[in-house]
Amino acid sequence: MTFTIPIDNGDSVKNAEADSQRTLYPYVTGTSIVAIKYKDGVLMASDMGGSYGSTLRYKNIERMKAIGKHSLLGASGEISDFQEILRYLDELVLNDNMWDDGNSLGPKEVHNYLTRVMYNRRNKFNPLWNTLVLGGVKNGESYLGMVSMIGVSFEDNHVATGFGNHLARPILRDEWHADLSFEDGVKLLEKCMRVLLYRDRSAINKLQIAKITEEGVTVSQPYSLKTFWEFKAFNNPTAGAEGSW
Amino acid sequence: MSQSTVDVPPKGGFSFDLCKRNDMLIQKGLKAPSFLKTGTTIVGLIFKLSWFLSHCSDMVSSQLRLHRYQTGRDSRVITALTLLKKHLFSYQGHVSAALVLGGVDITGPHLHTIYPHGSTDTLPFATMGSGSLAAMSVFEAKYKEGLTRDEGIKLVAEAICSGIFNDLGSGSNVDICVITKGNKEYLRNYMEPNPRTYVSSKGYSFTKKTEVLRTKITPLMERVEITEVTGEAMEE
Numbered sequence: 315m316t317f318t319i320p321i322d323n324g325d326s327v328k329n330a331e332a333d334s335q336r337t338l339y340p341y342v343t344g345t346s347i348v349a350i351k352y353k354d355g356v357l358m359a360s361d362m363g364g365s366y367g368s369t370l371r372y373k374n375i376e377r378m379k380a381i382g383k384h385s386l387l388g389a390s391g392e393i394s395d396f397q398e399i400l401r402y403l404d405e406l407v408l409n410d411n412m413w414d415d416g417n418s419l420g421p422k423e424v425h426n427y428l429t430r431v432m433y434n435r436r437n438k439f440n441p442l443w444n445t446l447v448l449g450g451v452k453n454g455e456s457y458l459g460m461v462s463m464i465g466v467s468f469e470d471n472h473v474a475t476g477f478g479n480h481l482a483r484p485i486l487r488d489e490w491h492a493d494l495s496f497e498d499g500v501k502l503l504e505k506c507m508r509v510l511l512y513r514d515r516s517a518i519n520k521l522q523i524a525k526i527t528e529e530g531v532t533v534s535q536p537y538s539l540k541t542f543w544e545f546k547a548f549n550n551p552t553a554g555a556e557g558s559w
Numbered sequence: 560m561s562q563s564t565v566d567v568p569p570k571g572g573f574s575f576d577l578c579k580r581n582d583m584l585i586q587k588g589l590k591a592p593s594f595l596k597t598g599t600t601i602v603g604l605i606f607k608l609s610w611f612l613s614h615c616s617d618m619v620s621s622q623l624r625l626h627r628y629q630t631g632r633d634s635r636v637i638t639a640l641t642l643l644k645k646h647l648f649s650y651q652g653h654v655s656a657a658l659v660l661g662g663v664d665i666t667g668p669h670l671h672t673i674y675p676h677g678s679t680d681t682l683p684f685a686t687m688g689s690g691s692l693a694a695m696s697v698f699e700a701k702y703k704e705g706l707t708r709d710e711g712i713k714l715v716a717e718a719i720c721s722g723i724f725n726d727l728g729s730g731s732n733v734d735i736c737v738i739t740k741g742n743k744e745y746l747r748n749y750m751e752p753n754p755r756t757y758v759s760s761k762g763y764s765f766t767k768k769t770e771v772l773r774t775k776i777t778p779l780m781e782r783v784e785i786t787e788v789t790g791e792a793m794e795e
Binding site: 477480481482483484485487488505508509512513545546547548 | 682683692693695696697699700704721724725
């Protein structure tokens, strides 16, 4: 009677190799992005933090980048995957420029390209661990869309990623309206970013706001929000309840 | 020698007595009941002299009453807090109750949150439940100190509505409870932002003619109002 003893070593090595070829978990992550359409185009806000698990490792990461002449891409999630996406888009824009035909990639085209990339990577069980926000203006039409790491893609008047989904979206649903002025739009975004700063542990008080209009893309210099921590009740929370905390 | 059985109080901690029985029943084919998870949004807010609760639980009221009789003093909010957190901690998080506790006692208004494992927070405004982030975003954006009663009610209702409309696990109407020194006021169905859109004017009619076999009317007992006699407190 013969019997074969299954040898495990080869398989586990193969599995380890196979696993190292695909993204299993994110490592350095960016937190939420919040974006709205306004009168002249699109406004997008993000903070500049890159968290390594629970440590705030990097505090100078620009998570919003201009793509071509008409679009702005913001990303939350794994930073290295975001940089990879920027490389893909660089190649895309380069090829588009080489045509030299007077036409240039608009936000709708870039959004579609990103959706295809994200969805196909997800089908191969090797996702790019990002939620992307794509905003832009071309020929007077503003466009704002979102793609998630599993390929869910849609466009809307206001979008938010990560914690922004839970904390910023209720505010945007209540207070967004069409034809916001630039100042009102920035105020609304700052309101959302302030709540995120209070309640999201991976948020830092250093943010950028980017504006896309027909003229082009401008990303502001980093600045910080004013926060208020001096509620009397927070100062001495256990005043009447000695022994508790 | 006579054996006297003394009722020993449970030593505390989770009581695993029924686990063996449950395992045996599952082996015999009984399907374990699943948790009925109800999504909710509950918020609490302190305004000038008092506080609000939009959802409350009265598990320890009987214990507090006994405590009042024994000490001869009015109950304090931290007493209820300690009773609740001891109870929840002893179940090590298996009692999945997340609570917002508020009240006004001799030391002033208080607001606490209690988590299923027994930890507590003391805050000027608090939210719990699946809609807590939606409600918290309203509070963080709009809370300020020195709110009047009406402003407070409006803010709490707004926070609950944010939970109702933005959280899939919460819905229907807003109930508010306003507690001030000495009295509480239930504003049940303070807002009904989700009315039934189409109501048939005919009302509901049963399909077949139902035969009445027997009619029996039981009058409900009248609620007895107890008015506390304000006199001298017990001797200390």
